[in-house]
Amino acid sequence: MxxxxxxxxxxxxxxxxxxxxxxxxxxxxxxxxxxxxxxxxxxxxxxxxxxxxxxxxxxxxxxxxxxxxxxxxxxxxxxxxxxxxFWPQDVRGKYEVTQWVIWQMANQGPKLGECGHFRRLGDREGDQSYAIRRFTDEANRLYGVLNNRLYDRRWLAGDDYTIADMISYPWTVNWKLQGQDIEEFTYFKRWFEEISARPAVQKGMAAGADLSTDVTKLPPEEQARIRKLLYNQRAIPVRVA
Ligand SMILES: N[C@@H](CCC(=O)N[C@@H](CS)C(=O)NCC(=O)O)C(=O)O
CATH class of the missing domain: 3.40.30.10 (Glutaredoxin)
Incomplete structure:
Protein backbone atom coordinates (compact mmCIF):
# COMPACT_ATOMS: atom_id res chain seq x y z
CA MET A 1 0.00 0.00 0.00
CA PHE A 86 5.87 5.79 -18.11
CA TRP A 87 9.68 6.05 -17.63
CA PRO A 88 11.77 3.99 -20.04
CA GLN A 89 14.97 2.63 -18.51
CA ASP A 90 17.22 2.38 -21.59
CA VAL A 91 19.83 5.13 -21.37
CA ARG A 92 18.48 7.35 -24.17
CA GLY A 93 14.82 7.01 -23.26
CA LYS A 94 15.53 7.41 -19.56
CA TYR A 95 17.36 10.74 -19.87
CA GLU A 96 15.00 12.08 -22.52
CA VAL A 97 12.33 11.89 -19.82
CA THR A 98 14.53 12.73 -16.82
CA GLN A 99 15.69 16.06 -18.25
CA TRP A 100 12.04 17.21 -18.55
CA VAL A 101 11.22 16.02 -15.04
CA ILE A 102 14.15 18.08 -13.73
CA TRP A 103 13.14 21.00 -15.97
CA GLN A 104 9.71 20.97 -14.36
CA MET A 105 11.08 20.78 -10.83
CA ALA A 106 13.77 23.43 -11.31
CA ASN A 107 12.02 25.85 -13.67
CA GLN A 108 8.33 25.49 -14.40
CA GLY A 109 7.09 24.68 -10.85
CA PRO A 110 9.08 27.28 -8.90
CA LYS A 111 8.62 30.12 -11.44
CA LEU A 112 4.89 29.55 -11.97
CA GLY A 113 4.56 29.34 -8.19
CA GLU A 114 6.16 32.78 -7.78
CA CYS A 115 4.07 34.10 -10.67
CA GLY A 116 0.87 33.09 -8.88
CA HIS A 117 2.18 34.39 -5.56
CA PHE A 118 2.88 37.93 -6.77
CA ARG A 119 -0.22 38.14 -8.96
CA ARG A 120 -2.41 37.16 -5.96
CA LEU A 121 -0.65 39.41 -3.45
CA GLY A 122 -2.30 42.68 -4.45
CA ASP A 123 -0.83 45.82 -2.87
CA ARG A 124 -0.53 44.49 0.70
CA GLU A 125 3.28 44.55 0.56
CA GLY A 126 3.66 47.67 -1.56
CA ASP A 127 4.19 48.00 -5.29
CA GLN A 128 4.66 44.56 -6.89
CA SER A 129 4.66 45.65 -10.53
CA TYR A 130 8.26 44.62 -11.20
CA ALA A 131 7.82 41.18 -9.59
CA ILE A 132 4.54 40.62 -11.44
CA ARG A 133 6.13 41.57 -14.78
CA ARG A 134 9.25 39.51 -14.08
CA PHE A 135 7.35 36.28 -13.27
CA THR A 136 4.57 36.75 -15.83
CA ASP A 137 7.27 37.11 -18.51
CA GLU A 138 9.09 34.10 -17.12
CA ALA A 139 5.82 32.11 -17.23
CA ASN A 140 5.39 33.19 -20.85
CA ARG A 141 8.94 32.04 -21.65
CA LEU A 142 8.25 28.65 -20.05
CA TYR A 143 4.98 28.14 -21.97
CA GLY A 144 7.06 28.95 -25.06
CA VAL A 145 9.54 26.21 -24.14
CA LEU A 146 6.69 23.67 -23.95
CA ASN A 147 5.13 24.99 -27.16
CA ASN A 148 8.38 24.72 -29.12
CA ARG A 149 9.07 21.27 -27.77
CA LEU A 150 5.58 20.08 -28.73
CA TYR A 151 5.69 21.55 -32.23
CA ASP A 152 7.14 18.39 -33.75
CA ARG A 153 6.23 15.69 -31.23
CA ARG A 154 3.07 14.48 -29.53
CA TRP A 155 4.51 14.21 -26.03
CA LEU A 156 7.43 15.94 -24.28
CA ALA A 157 9.72 12.93 -24.61
CA GLY A 158 8.55 11.92 -28.12
CA ASP A 159 5.98 9.32 -29.14
CA ASP A 160 5.08 8.09 -25.67
CA TYR A 161 3.17 9.67 -22.81
CA THR A 162 5.48 9.66 -19.76
CA ILE A 163 5.99 11.14 -16.30
CA ALA A 164 7.49 14.19 -18.08
CA ASP A 165 3.98 15.05 -19.35
CA MET A 166 2.24 14.17 -16.08
CA ILE A 167 4.56 16.30 -13.98
CA SER A 168 4.31 19.34 -16.27
CA TYR A 169 0.53 19.34 -16.64
CA PRO A 170 -0.91 20.35 -13.22
CA TRP A 171 0.89 23.70 -13.10
CA THR A 172 -0.53 24.67 -16.52
CA VAL A 173 -4.18 24.30 -15.56
CA ASN A 174 -4.16 27.85 -14.15
CA TRP A 175 -2.64 29.47 -17.27
CA LYS A 176 -5.21 32.28 -17.12
CA LEU A 177 -4.33 33.21 -13.51
CA GLN A 178 -0.66 33.20 -14.59
CA GLY A 179 -1.48 35.98 -17.08
CA GLN A 180 -1.17 33.78 -20.17
CA ASP A 181 -3.30 33.28 -23.29
CA ILE A 182 -3.43 29.63 -24.34
CA GLU A 183 -4.22 30.70 -27.92
CA GLU A 184 -0.65 32.02 -28.20
CA PHE A 185 0.65 28.44 -27.81
CA THR A 186 -0.96 26.21 -30.44
CA TYR A 187 1.13 23.09 -29.85
CA PHE A 188 0.97 23.41 -26.07
CA LYS A 189 -2.82 23.77 -26.37
CA ARG A 190 -3.12 20.53 -28.36
CA TRP A 191 -1.07 18.68 -25.70
CA PHE A 192 -3.00 20.33 -22.84
CA GLU A 193 -6.36 19.31 -24.29
CA GLU A 194 -5.21 15.74 -24.94
CA ILE A 195 -4.00 15.31 -21.36
CA SER A 196 -7.06 17.03 -19.89
CA ALA A 197 -9.31 14.47 -21.63
CA ARG A 198 -7.62 11.44 -20.01
CA PRO A 199 -9.94 9.89 -17.37
CA ALA A 200 -7.01 9.04 -15.04
CA VAL A 201 -5.80 12.64 -15.20
CA GLN A 202 -9.28 13.92 -14.36
CA LYS A 203 -9.41 11.54 -11.39
CA GLY A 204 -5.93 12.47 -10.18
CA MET A 205 -6.62 16.19 -10.50
CA ALA A 206 -9.82 15.78 -8.45
CA ALA A 207 -8.14 13.82 -5.65
CA GLY A 208 -8.81 15.36 -2.25
CA ALA A 209 -11.06 18.06 -3.76
CA ASP A 210 -13.18 17.86 -0.60
CA LEU A 211 -10.17 18.98 1.48
CA SER A 212 -9.54 22.32 -0.17
CA THR A 213 -11.12 25.61 0.78
CA ASP A 214 -11.28 28.79 -1.28
CA VAL A 215 -9.02 31.03 0.82
CA THR A 216 -10.52 34.19 -0.73
CA LYS A 217 -13.90 33.26 0.82
CA LEU A 218 -12.49 33.02 4.37
CA PRO A 219 -12.84 35.89 6.89
CA PRO A 220 -10.02 38.48 6.63
CA GLU A 221 -8.49 37.44 10.03
CA GLU A 222 -8.27 33.82 8.86
CA GLN A 223 -6.68 34.89 5.55
CA ALA A 224 -4.13 36.97 7.51
CA ARG A 225 -3.32 33.96 9.74
CA ILE A 226 -2.70 31.74 6.71
CA ARG A 227 -0.51 34.41 5.05
CA LYS A 228 1.53 34.69 8.25
CA LEU A 229 2.07 30.92 8.29
CA LEU A 230 2.94 30.48 4.61
CA TYR A 231 4.73 33.69 3.59
CA ASN A 232 8.13 34.88 4.84
CA GLN A 233 9.13 31.55 6.36
CA ARG A 234 12.59 31.47 7.94
CA ALA A 235 14.86 28.69 9.21
CA ILE A 236 13.43 26.25 11.77
CA PRO A 237 15.71 26.13 14.84
CA VAL A 238 17.51 22.77 15.34
CA ARG A 239 15.46 20.45 17.60
CA VAL A 240 18.02 19.60 20.30
CA ALA A 241 17.37 16.09 21.63
N1 LIG B 1 9.65 20.92 -4.92
C1 LIG B 1 8.61 20.44 -4.05
C2 LIG B 1 7.66 21.56 -3.76
C3 LIG B 1 6.55 21.16 -2.81
C4 LIG B 1 5.75 22.37 -2.35
O1 LIG B 1 6.11 23.53 -2.55
N2 LIG B 1 4.61 22.08 -1.66
C5 LIG B 1 3.82 23.15 -1.13
C6 LIG B 1 2.40 23.08 -1.60
S1 LIG B 1 2.29 23.17 -3.35
C7 LIG B 1 3.82 23.09 0.38
O2 LIG B 1 3.85 22.02 0.97
N3 LIG B 1 3.76 24.26 1.03
C8 LIG B 1 3.79 24.37 2.44
C9 LIG B 1 4.36 25.69 2.90
O3 LIG B 1 4.58 26.57 2.06
O4 LIG B 1 4.59 25.83 4.11
C10 LIG B 1 7.89 19.26 -4.71
O5 LIG B 1 7.68 19.33 -5.93
O6 LIG B 1 7.55 18.28 -4.02
Missing part, protein backbone atom coordinates in the same frame (compact mmCIF):
# COMPACT_ATOMS: atom_id res chain seq x y z
CA UNK A 2 1.16 3.51 -0.83
CA UNK A 3 0.55 6.33 1.67
CA UNK A 4 0.51 9.78 0.12
CA UNK A 5 0.90 12.76 2.44
CA UNK A 6 -1.04 15.22 0.39
CA UNK A 7 -2.90 18.48 -0.03
CA UNK A 8 -4.75 19.30 -3.27
CA UNK A 9 -2.23 21.65 -4.93
CA UNK A 10 -0.40 21.24 -8.28
CA UNK A 11 2.65 19.60 -6.64
CA UNK A 12 0.43 17.04 -4.94
CA UNK A 13 -1.73 16.41 -8.02
CA UNK A 14 1.29 15.43 -10.13
CA UNK A 15 1.55 12.32 -7.95
CA UNK A 16 -2.18 11.48 -7.81
CA UNK A 17 -2.31 11.75 -11.63
CA UNK A 18 0.50 9.18 -11.89
CA UNK A 19 -1.05 6.91 -9.25
CA UNK A 20 -4.36 6.98 -11.15
CA UNK A 21 -2.61 6.33 -14.48
CA UNK A 22 -0.85 3.35 -12.90
CA UNK A 23 -4.04 2.11 -11.25
CA UNK A 24 -2.18 1.67 -7.95
CA UNK A 25 -4.01 1.52 -4.67
CA UNK A 26 -3.14 4.46 -2.41
CA UNK A 27 -4.30 6.17 0.74
CA UNK A 28 -4.35 9.96 1.06
CA UNK A 29 -3.14 11.33 4.39
CA UNK A 30 -4.09 15.01 4.43
CA UNK A 31 -1.33 17.54 5.24
CA UNK A 32 -3.26 20.73 5.87
CA UNK A 33 -0.62 23.30 4.93
CA UNK A 34 -2.83 26.22 6.00
CA UNK A 35 -2.94 24.73 9.50
CA UNK A 36 0.80 23.99 9.70
CA UNK A 37 0.78 20.17 9.46
CA UNK A 38 4.02 20.44 7.43
CA UNK A 39 5.86 21.69 10.55
CA UNK A 40 4.87 18.81 12.85
CA UNK A 41 7.75 16.66 14.14
CA UNK A 42 6.53 13.44 12.52
CA UNK A 43 6.23 15.13 9.15
CA UNK A 44 9.66 16.80 9.43
CA UNK A 45 11.19 13.36 9.99
CA UNK A 46 9.92 12.38 6.52
CA UNK A 47 10.64 15.72 4.84
CA UNK A 48 13.08 18.16 6.48
CA UNK A 49 12.06 20.66 3.75
CA UNK A 50 8.56 20.83 5.34
CA UNK A 51 6.61 20.60 2.10
CA UNK A 52 4.09 18.08 0.84
CA UNK A 53 3.86 15.66 -1.03
CA UNK A 54 5.63 12.76 0.68
CA UNK A 55 5.11 9.13 -0.32
CA UNK A 56 5.62 6.07 1.85
CA UNK A 57 5.64 2.67 0.13
CA UNK A 58 4.88 -0.09 2.62
CA UNK A 59 5.60 -2.84 0.10
CA UNK A 60 8.82 -1.80 -1.65
CA UNK A 61 10.39 -3.92 -4.36
CA UNK A 62 12.58 -6.54 -2.72
CA UNK A 63 10.72 -6.26 0.61
CA UNK A 64 12.12 -4.79 3.81
CA UNK A 65 11.25 -1.60 5.67
CA UNK A 66 8.90 0.98 4.10
CA UNK A 67 10.50 3.46 1.71
CA UNK A 68 9.76 7.14 2.26
CA UNK A 69 10.40 9.72 -0.50
CA UNK A 70 9.89 13.51 -0.63
CA UNK A 71 10.00 15.89 -3.67
CA UNK A 72 7.28 15.18 -6.24
CA UNK A 73 9.82 14.51 -9.03
CA UNK A 74 11.60 11.86 -6.98
CA UNK A 75 8.27 10.31 -5.97
CA UNK A 76 7.20 10.05 -9.62
CA UNK A 77 10.48 8.44 -10.62
CA UNK A 78 10.14 5.98 -7.74
CA UNK A 79 6.58 4.97 -8.70
CA UNK A 80 7.24 4.78 -12.46
CA UNK A 81 10.38 2.71 -11.90
CA UNK A 82 8.56 0.39 -9.52
CA UNK A 83 5.66 -0.12 -11.94
CA UNK A 84 7.89 -0.33 -15.01
CA UNK A 85 5.69 2.16 -16.87
Missing amino acids: IDLYYWPTPNGKKVTVLLEELGLEYRIIPVNISRGDQFKDDFLKMNPNHRMPVMVDHAPKGGGAPVSVFESGAIMMYLAEKAGR
Whole structure:
Protein backbone atom coordinates (compact mmCIF):
# COMPACT_ATOMS: atom_id res chain seq x y z
CA MET A 1 0.00 0.00 0.00
CA ILE A 2 1.16 3.51 -0.83
CA ASP A 3 0.55 6.33 1.67
CA LEU A 4 0.51 9.78 0.12
CA TYR A 5 0.90 12.76 2.44
CA TYR A 6 -1.04 15.22 0.39
CA TRP A 7 -2.90 18.48 -0.03
CA PRO A 8 -4.75 19.30 -3.27
CA THR A 9 -2.23 21.65 -4.93
CA PRO A 10 -0.40 21.24 -8.28
CA ASN A 11 2.65 19.60 -6.64
CA GLY A 12 0.43 17.04 -4.94
CA LYS A 13 -1.73 16.41 -8.02
CA LYS A 14 1.29 15.43 -10.13
CA VAL A 15 1.55 12.32 -7.95
CA THR A 16 -2.18 11.48 -7.81
CA VAL A 17 -2.31 11.75 -11.63
CA LEU A 18 0.50 9.18 -11.89
CA LEU A 19 -1.05 6.91 -9.25
CA GLU A 20 -4.36 6.98 -11.15
CA GLU A 21 -2.61 6.33 -14.48
CA LEU A 22 -0.85 3.35 -12.90
CA GLY A 23 -4.04 2.11 -11.25
CA LEU A 24 -2.18 1.67 -7.95
CA GLU A 25 -4.01 1.52 -4.67
CA TYR A 26 -3.14 4.46 -2.41
CA ARG A 27 -4.30 6.17 0.74
CA ILE A 28 -4.35 9.96 1.06
CA ILE A 29 -3.14 11.33 4.39
CA PRO A 30 -4.09 15.01 4.43
CA VAL A 31 -1.33 17.54 5.24
CA ASN A 32 -3.26 20.73 5.87
CA ILE A 33 -0.62 23.30 4.93
CA SER A 34 -2.83 26.22 6.00
CA ARG A 35 -2.94 24.73 9.50
CA GLY A 36 0.80 23.99 9.70
CA ASP A 37 0.78 20.17 9.46
CA GLN A 38 4.02 20.44 7.43
CA PHE A 39 5.86 21.69 10.55
CA LYS A 40 4.87 18.81 12.85
CA ASP A 41 7.75 16.66 14.14
CA ASP A 42 6.53 13.44 12.52
CA PHE A 43 6.23 15.13 9.15
CA LEU A 44 9.66 16.80 9.43
CA LYS A 45 11.19 13.36 9.99
CA MET A 46 9.92 12.38 6.52
CA ASN A 47 10.64 15.72 4.84
CA PRO A 48 13.08 18.16 6.48
CA ASN A 49 12.06 20.66 3.75
CA HIS A 50 8.56 20.83 5.34
CA ARG A 51 6.61 20.60 2.10
CA MET A 52 4.09 18.08 0.84
CA PRO A 53 3.86 15.66 -1.03
CA VAL A 54 5.63 12.76 0.68
CA MET A 55 5.11 9.13 -0.32
CA VAL A 56 5.62 6.07 1.85
CA ASP A 57 5.64 2.67 0.13
CA HIS A 58 4.88 -0.09 2.62
CA ALA A 59 5.60 -2.84 0.10
CA PRO A 60 8.82 -1.80 -1.65
CA LYS A 61 10.39 -3.92 -4.36
CA GLY A 62 12.58 -6.54 -2.72
CA GLY A 63 10.72 -6.26 0.61
CA GLY A 64 12.12 -4.79 3.81
CA ALA A 65 11.25 -1.60 5.67
CA PRO A 66 8.90 0.98 4.10
CA VAL A 67 10.50 3.46 1.71
CA SER A 68 9.76 7.14 2.26
CA VAL A 69 10.40 9.72 -0.50
CA PHE A 70 9.89 13.51 -0.63
CA GLU A 71 10.00 15.89 -3.67
CA SER A 72 7.28 15.18 -6.24
CA GLY A 73 9.82 14.51 -9.03
CA ALA A 74 11.60 11.86 -6.98
CA ILE A 75 8.27 10.31 -5.97
CA MET A 76 7.20 10.05 -9.62
CA MET A 77 10.48 8.44 -10.62
CA TYR A 78 10.14 5.98 -7.74
CA LEU A 79 6.58 4.97 -8.70
CA ALA A 80 7.24 4.78 -12.46
CA GLU A 81 10.38 2.71 -11.90
CA LYS A 82 8.56 0.39 -9.52
CA ALA A 83 5.66 -0.12 -11.94
CA GLY A 84 7.89 -0.33 -15.01
CA ARG A 85 5.69 2.16 -16.87
CA PHE A 86 5.87 5.79 -18.11
CA TRP A 87 9.68 6.05 -17.63
CA PRO A 88 11.77 3.99 -20.04
CA GLN A 89 14.97 2.63 -18.51
CA ASP A 90 17.22 2.38 -21.59
CA VAL A 91 19.83 5.13 -21.37
CA ARG A 92 18.48 7.35 -24.17
CA GLY A 93 14.82 7.01 -23.26
CA LYS A 94 15.53 7.41 -19.56
CA TYR A 95 17.36 10.74 -19.87
CA GLU A 96 15.00 12.08 -22.52
CA VAL A 97 12.33 11.89 -19.82
CA THR A 98 14.53 12.73 -16.82
CA GLN A 99 15.69 16.06 -18.25
CA TRP A 100 12.04 17.21 -18.55
CA VAL A 101 11.22 16.02 -15.04
CA ILE A 102 14.15 18.08 -13.73
CA TRP A 103 13.14 21.00 -15.97
CA GLN A 104 9.71 20.97 -14.36
CA MET A 105 11.08 20.78 -10.83
CA ALA A 106 13.77 23.43 -11.31
CA ASN A 107 12.02 25.85 -13.67
CA GLN A 108 8.33 25.49 -14.40
CA GLY A 109 7.09 24.68 -10.85
CA PRO A 110 9.08 27.28 -8.90
CA LYS A 111 8.62 30.12 -11.44
CA LEU A 112 4.89 29.55 -11.97
CA GLY A 113 4.56 29.34 -8.19
CA GLU A 114 6.16 32.78 -7.78
CA CYS A 115 4.07 34.10 -10.67
CA GLY A 116 0.87 33.09 -8.88
CA HIS A 117 2.18 34.39 -5.56
CA PHE A 118 2.88 37.93 -6.77
CA ARG A 119 -0.22 38.14 -8.96
CA ARG A 120 -2.41 37.16 -5.96
CA LEU A 121 -0.65 39.41 -3.45
CA GLY A 122 -2.30 42.68 -4.45
CA ASP A 123 -0.83 45.82 -2.87
CA ARG A 124 -0.53 44.49 0.70
CA GLU A 125 3.28 44.55 0.56
CA GLY A 126 3.66 47.67 -1.56
CA ASP A 127 4.19 48.00 -5.29
CA GLN A 128 4.66 44.56 -6.89
CA SER A 129 4.66 45.65 -10.53
CA TYR A 130 8.26 44.62 -11.20
CA ALA A 131 7.82 41.18 -9.59
CA ILE A 132 4.54 40.62 -11.44
CA ARG A 133 6.13 41.57 -14.78
CA ARG A 134 9.25 39.51 -14.08
CA PHE A 135 7.35 36.28 -13.27
CA THR A 136 4.57 36.75 -15.83
CA ASP A 137 7.27 37.11 -18.51
CA GLU A 138 9.09 34.10 -17.12
CA ALA A 139 5.82 32.11 -17.23
CA ASN A 140 5.39 33.19 -20.85
CA ARG A 141 8.94 32.04 -21.65
CA LEU A 142 8.25 28.65 -20.05
CA TYR A 143 4.98 28.14 -21.97
CA GLY A 144 7.06 28.95 -25.06
CA VAL A 145 9.54 26.21 -24.14
CA LEU A 146 6.69 23.67 -23.95
CA ASN A 147 5.13 24.99 -27.16
CA ASN A 148 8.38 24.72 -29.12
CA ARG A 149 9.07 21.27 -27.77
CA LEU A 150 5.58 20.08 -28.73
CA TYR A 151 5.69 21.55 -32.23
CA ASP A 152 7.14 18.39 -33.75
CA ARG A 153 6.23 15.69 -31.23
CA ARG A 154 3.07 14.48 -29.53
CA TRP A 155 4.51 14.21 -26.03
CA LEU A 156 7.43 15.94 -24.28
CA ALA A 157 9.72 12.93 -24.61
CA GLY A 158 8.55 11.92 -28.12
CA ASP A 159 5.98 9.32 -29.14
CA ASP A 160 5.08 8.09 -25.67
CA TYR A 161 3.17 9.67 -22.81
CA THR A 162 5.48 9.66 -19.76
CA ILE A 163 5.99 11.14 -16.30
CA ALA A 164 7.49 14.19 -18.08
CA ASP A 165 3.98 15.05 -19.35
CA MET A 166 2.24 14.17 -16.08
CA ILE A 167 4.56 16.30 -13.98
CA SER A 168 4.31 19.34 -16.27
CA TYR A 169 0.53 19.34 -16.64
CA PRO A 170 -0.91 20.35 -13.22
CA TRP A 171 0.89 23.70 -13.10
CA THR A 172 -0.53 24.67 -16.52
CA VAL A 173 -4.18 24.30 -15.56
CA ASN A 174 -4.16 27.85 -14.15
CA TRP A 175 -2.64 29.47 -17.27
CA LYS A 176 -5.21 32.28 -17.12
CA LEU A 177 -4.33 33.21 -13.51
CA GLN A 178 -0.66 33.20 -14.59
CA GLY A 179 -1.48 35.98 -17.08
CA GLN A 180 -1.17 33.78 -20.17
CA ASP A 181 -3.30 33.28 -23.29
CA ILE A 182 -3.43 29.63 -24.34
CA GLU A 183 -4.22 30.70 -27.92
CA GLU A 184 -0.65 32.02 -28.20
CA PHE A 185 0.65 28.44 -27.81
CA THR A 186 -0.96 26.21 -30.44
CA TYR A 187 1.13 23.09 -29.85
CA PHE A 188 0.97 23.41 -26.07
CA LYS A 189 -2.82 23.77 -26.37
CA ARG A 190 -3.12 20.53 -28.36
CA TRP A 191 -1.07 18.68 -25.70
CA PHE A 192 -3.00 20.33 -22.84
CA GLU A 193 -6.36 19.31 -24.29
CA GLU A 194 -5.21 15.74 -24.94
CA ILE A 195 -4.00 15.31 -21.36
CA SER A 196 -7.06 17.03 -19.89
CA ALA A 197 -9.31 14.47 -21.63
CA ARG A 198 -7.62 11.44 -20.01
CA PRO A 199 -9.94 9.89 -17.37
CA ALA A 200 -7.01 9.04 -15.04
CA VAL A 201 -5.80 12.64 -15.20
CA GLN A 202 -9.28 13.92 -14.36
CA LYS A 203 -9.41 11.54 -11.39
CA GLY A 204 -5.93 12.47 -10.18
CA MET A 205 -6.62 16.19 -10.50
CA ALA A 206 -9.82 15.78 -8.45
CA ALA A 207 -8.14 13.82 -5.65
CA GLY A 208 -8.81 15.36 -2.25
CA ALA A 209 -11.06 18.06 -3.76
CA ASP A 210 -13.18 17.86 -0.60
CA LEU A 211 -10.17 18.98 1.48
CA SER A 212 -9.54 22.32 -0.17
CA THR A 213 -11.12 25.61 0.78
CA ASP A 214 -11.28 28.79 -1.28
CA VAL A 215 -9.02 31.03 0.82
CA THR A 216 -10.52 34.19 -0.73
CA LYS A 217 -13.90 33.26 0.82
CA LEU A 218 -12.49 33.02 4.37
CA PRO A 219 -12.84 35.89 6.89
CA PRO A 220 -10.02 38.48 6.63
CA GLU A 221 -8.49 37.44 10.03
CA GLU A 222 -8.27 33.82 8.86
CA GLN A 223 -6.68 34.89 5.55
CA ALA A 224 -4.13 36.97 7.51
CA ARG A 225 -3.32 33.96 9.74
CA ILE A 226 -2.70 31.74 6.71
CA ARG A 227 -0.51 34.41 5.05
CA LYS A 228 1.53 34.69 8.25
CA LEU A 229 2.07 30.92 8.29
CA LEU A 230 2.94 30.48 4.61
CA TYR A 231 4.73 33.69 3.59
CA ASN A 232 8.13 34.88 4.84
CA GLN A 233 9.13 31.55 6.36
CA ARG A 234 12.59 31.47 7.94
CA ALA A 235 14.86 28.69 9.21
CA ILE A 236 13.43 26.25 11.77
CA PRO A 237 15.71 26.13 14.84
CA VAL A 238 17.51 22.77 15.34
CA ARG A 239 15.46 20.45 17.60
CA VAL A 240 18.02 19.60 20.30
CA ALA A 241 17.37 16.09 21.63
N1 LIG B 1 9.65 20.92 -4.92
C1 LIG B 1 8.61 20.44 -4.05
C2 LIG B 1 7.66 21.56 -3.76
C3 LIG B 1 6.55 21.16 -2.81
C4 LIG B 1 5.75 22.37 -2.35
O1 LIG B 1 6.11 23.53 -2.55
N2 LIG B 1 4.61 22.08 -1.66
C5 LIG B 1 3.82 23.15 -1.13
C6 LIG B 1 2.40 23.08 -1.60
S1 LIG B 1 2.29 23.17 -3.35
C7 LIG B 1 3.82 23.09 0.38
O2 LIG B 1 3.85 22.02 0.97
N3 LIG B 1 3.76 24.26 1.03
C8 LIG B 1 3.79 24.37 2.44
C9 LIG B 1 4.36 25.69 2.90
O3 LIG B 1 4.58 26.57 2.06
O4 LIG B 1 4.59 25.83 4.11
C10 LIG B 1 7.89 19.26 -4.71
O5 LIG B 1 7.68 19.33 -5.93
O6 LIG B 1 7.55 18.28 -4.02
